[in-house]
Amino acid sequence: MEIGFSKQLDDAIVEISKLPGIGKRTALRLALHILKMERGDVQMLSDAIIALKDKVCYCRECHNLSDTELCEICANPKRNKQIVCVVRDIRDVVAIENTNQYNGVYHVLGGVIAPMEGIGPQHLNLDSLFQRVEAGGVGEVILALPATVDGDTTNFYIYRNIQGKVPAITTIARGIGIGDELEYTDEVTLGRSLLSRTEFEKSYIRRS
Amino acid sequence: MEIGFSKQLDDAIVEISKLPGIGKRTALRLALHILKMERGDVQMLSDAIIALKDKVCYCRECHNLSDTELCEICANPKRNKQIVCVVRDIRDVVAIENTNQYNGVYHVLGGVIAPMEGIGPQHLNLDSLFQRVEAGGVGEVILALPATVDGDTTNFYIYRNIQGKVPAITTIARGIGIGDELEYTDEVTLGRSLLSRTEFEKSYIRRS
Numbered sequence: 410m411e412i413g414f415s416k417q418l419d420d421a422i423v424e425i426s427k428l429p430g431i432g433k434r435t436a437l438r439l440a441l442h443i444l445k446m447e448r449g450d451v452q453m454l455s456d457a458i459i460a461l462k463d464k465v466c467y468c469r470e471c472h473n474l475s476d477t478e479l480c481e482i483c484a485n486p487k488r489n490k491q492i493v494c495v496v497r498d499i500r501d502v503v504a505i506e507n508t509n510q511y512n513g514v515y516h517v518l519g520g521v522i523a524p525m526e527g528i529g530p531q532h533l534n535l536d537s538l539f540q541r542v543e544a545g546g547v548g549e550v551i552l553a554l555p556a557t558v559d560g561d562t563t564n565f566y567i568y569r570n571i572q573g574k575v576p577a578i579t580t581i582a583r584g585i586g587i588g589d590e591l592e593y594t595d596e597v598t599l600g601r602s603l604l605s606r607t608e609f610e611k612s613y614i615r616r617s
Numbered sequence: 618m619e620i621g622f623s624k625q626l627d628d629a630i631v632e633i634s635k636l637p638g639i640g641k642r643t644a645l646r647l648a649l650h651i652l653k654m655e656r657g658d659v660q661m662l663s664d665a666i667i668a669l670k671d672k673v674c675y676c677r678e679c680h681n682l683s684d685t686e687l688c689e690i691c692a693n694p695k696r697n698k699q700i701v702c703v704v705r706d707i708r709d710v711v712a713i714e715n716t717n718q719y720n721g722v723y724h725v726l727g728g729v730i731a732p733m734e735g736i737g738p739q740h741l742n743l744d745s746l747f748q749r750v751e752a753g754g755v756g757e758v759i760l761a762l763p764a765t766v767d768g769d770t771t772n773f774y775i776y777r778n779i780q781g782k783v784p785a786i787t788t789i790a791r792g793i794g795i796g797d798e799l800e801y802t803d804e805v806t807l808g809r810s811l812l813s814r815t816e817f818e819k820s821y822i823r824r825s
Binding site: 423450 | 622623624625626628629631632633635636637638639643645646647648649650651652654656658659660661662663664665666667668669670671672673681682683684688689690706707708710711
């Protein structure tokens with residue numbers, strides 16, 4: 410969709426529509442909104458985008474996003490460094506942090522092994538995970554990857570590489586979501602939740 | 618949703634989520650995508666946004682977006698300056714241009730009268746429309762505003778102000794969309810299309 414009235418507008422639409430999930434039509438709508446915004450607000454948006462790319466770095470320990478060399482979680486002396494939770498990306502770190510149920514540290518892979526998309530182990534932060542484990546001091550690795558085929562593949566790959574080198578390797582529980590109806594749960598989840606049934610009394614223990 | 622790991626990321630999310638239709642979660646997704654983009658591409662996005670605000674101006678004649686004082690349509694000697702099509706915004710200009718059925722010029726209001734949203738006639742490019750009409754030389758004003766209550770209000774407001782000052786005031790036809798089934802058309806549209814029925818032979822004339 411070339412608008413053709415204004416090169417600046419066309420340029421902006423091309424650039425904005427390169428973002429994921431934003432088509433030409435949405436890009437035009439956003440561009441028209443930007444035109445109506447205050448000059449100062451547009452400057453702040455433009456600056457924030459470039460600062461994001463220029464100033465954000467990754468934690469040297471866990472690869473989480475950070476403004477400093479060591480992220481806030483890894484730098485926090487109250488966090489338990491013996492428990493490492495392996496996640497796909499920062500959004501999962503955010504999700505787990507929001508539960509207020511986890512006091513360990515993380516290891517952010519930056520994705521999962523996805524052969525169909527050409528993503529192999531060498532594209533992920535896996536070597537540094539294995540080095541963390543081999544350096545010692547890790548008592549438990551929690552695998553908290555997506556419950557997909559790619560997630561399972563990655564889980565298995567990690568398991569094979571750290572098996573026997575760390576006292577405990579666990580995965581987060583798969584099962585019926587809290588508040589979900591059984592009749593609307595897919596068969597695989599329901600089947601797995603039956604196979605992974607836990608003792609009734611244990612399931613009500615609140616971990617802190 | 619404060620992420621908390623990185624001030625730069627939080628800042629970017631705040632700025633991006635100010636755009637219409639983009640919530641905090643989408644803003645985070647876009648920010649993470651920007652982090653993975655090439656430095657040069659991020660610079661281009663950032664530059665395009667600021668250039669959009671700084672360099673695009675509005676045509677002094679029709680208020681269409683333009684890089685020059687007079688937009689390409691108004692500056693085109695082949696366009697019929699006697700026919701002025703009144704539209705809400707540039708997206709409607711694009712839509713009409715894409716039909717290849719219109720050879721007149723436009724007048725972009727920049728919105729419609731919407732009392733509920735606090736948009737009155739004084740916020741729109743209405744005075745300049747009335748001046749164009751009063752300056753003479755306009756043979757027909759086509760009202761092509763949205764078929765909504767606000768659009769109708771605006772149509773009526775314009776009609777009252779230019780009535781008798783221009784030979785013809787028309788509106789685009791409302792009716793059943795080409796390819797639409799009657800049974801799925803809402804009652805108002807169907808009723809209006811009956812009231813505004815046209816002679817069969819005329820309805821097949823192709824205007825050029």
